[in-house]
Amino acid sequence: MLQQAFRFDPVELPQAAQALRKEVRAFLDENRDSLGNRRDYDQAFSKKMAEHGWVGMTWPKQYGGHERTAFERYVVIEEMLAAGAPVGFHWTADRQSGPNILRYGTDEQKAHFLPRIVRGELSFCIGMSEPDSGSDLAGTRTRAVKVDGGFRINGSKLWTSNAHRADYMILFCKMADAGQDEVDRHAGATQFLVDLKNSPGIEIRPVINLLGEHHFNQLFLTDLFVPDSRLFGDIGNGWRQVSSELAFERSGPDRFLVLFKLLTEMVRVAGTNPDRATAAALGRLVAQLATLRRMSLSIAGMLQEGLQPLNEAAVTKDLGTRYEQDLPVIARQLFPAEPDLAAVDTYVSMLARGIGNAPRLSIQGGTREILRGIIARGLGLR
Secondary structure, three states, rough: OOOOOOOOOOOOOOOOHHHHHHHHHHHHHHHHHHOOOOEEOOOOHHHHHHOOOOOOOOOOOOOOOOOOOOHHHHHHHHHHHOOOOOOOHHHHHHHHHHHHHHHHHHHHHHHHHHHHOOOOOEEEEEEEOOOOOOOOHHOOOOEEEOOEEEEEEEEEEEEEOOOOOEEEEEEEEEEEEHHHOOOOOOOOOEEEEEOOOOOOOEEEEEEEOOOOEEEEEEEEEEEEEEEEEHOOEEEEHHHHHHHHHHHHHHHHHHHHHHHHHHHHHHHHOOOOOOHHHHHHHHHHHHHHHHHHHHHHHHHHHHHHOOOHHHHHHHHHHHHHHHHHEEEEEEHHHHHOOOOOOOOOOHHHHHHHHHHHHHHHHOOOOOOHHHHHHHHHHOOOOO
16 A cells, blocks of 8 residues: 655754854854865864864763754754865764664763764764675675674675774674574664774775775674674664664765765856856756755754654655766766866866766665665555
8 A cells, every 4th residue: 555755844944053054154164274075084173073062963961962953963064064074083973873872872882982972082984785785784694693791793894984994883784593584684683883993803905986085995804702792782673773873874965965066166167147058957956956955954853853764864865866976967068077186177176076976876875776665665665
C-alpha cells in the first residue's frame, strides 16, 4: 500500500537564529585569511569556533554543549560552508558522531568524548563502507569476535574520510557469530569506538582523489582489540544506530553548498546584463538551491522536534547530489574554460575543483541507488 508523500513542512528561522547570522559573518570577516575551499582541516579554526560556542551547539550543557536550537546550528553551518571555512577537524564529530554518542553511548562515553568534541580537541571519522559492498552496509564483511575484556576485529574499510588525521572512528561491523542471515541481513550489526592513534592492528593507506588530494583512506584491521568500554550501543543494534546517524549526515546544507562558490563565480562571470539563456540557466540553479534549502530547513525543524527524518533526509541528499553534479556541467556550457586548479582566475580554479569533486558526491553519504531504495521503501513501493 502506497504511503503518503514525505513531510516537508515550511519552516521560518526564529529571530535568535537570524540574529546569530550577523555574529557569524562578523567572525568570518575577522578570520578571512583562514577561508578558502583549498583548506578544509584546521584544528585551530575549529577551536576558535568552539570558543564562540559553535561546536556541540544543541547538546546538553551537562556535557559541555550549549543547548541552542537546531535552527541556530543550521545558520552557523550555512554561513561556514558558504564562506569556505575550514571546518573539517570537528565536522564529523559535531554533525553525527557526537549526536549518536549522546543517543546511544554509555554515561562514561558521553562524559569522556562529548566535552572534548565541544572544545575542539577531538576529531572523528566513520568506518562504514567496504570494498565490494560500498554503500550496502548490510553486506559488511568486517567481523568482531568477543574475547576476554573486549572484542577482536578483522576486516577492511574503504573511502574513510580523514582516517589518517582523526582521533577516533565509529566502526560498523558484524559479530562473527551472526552468520549469513538471508532473512535479516542486519543481524549482528554492531558499532565500536576505535582509538585510531593508540590501537595496534590498524593500517591506514591513502586513496588520492581526482584533485590529487588525500581525504579518503582504506583501513586494514588485523586482530584489532577494542575494550568492552568502547562497545558503542548494544550488540546487534548497529543497523538502527547507523541509520540514525545517516539522518544527520544526509540532511544538512553541506549536501548542496559544497560547490556554492562555483555558483557565485558563475553569477560574477555572467555580469549585470547576461543574455536571456544565461539568465534563465542561472535562475533555475538559484531556484533549485532555494528549494533544497527549504527542504533542509524543514528537516532541521524535525530534528528540533526530536524526530528522525530518515526518508526526508534521503530525498534531500539525492536531489542535492544531482544539483551539485549538474553545476560544473552547466558552468562549462555557459562559460567554457579549461579547468585548472592553479589558475589565478577564481572561476577557472573553482570549475576544476567542481569537476574533480563531482564523482564523489554521489558516493558519500550513500550512493544514489541506495538512497532511492530508501525512498521507495518510505513510499511503500518495496
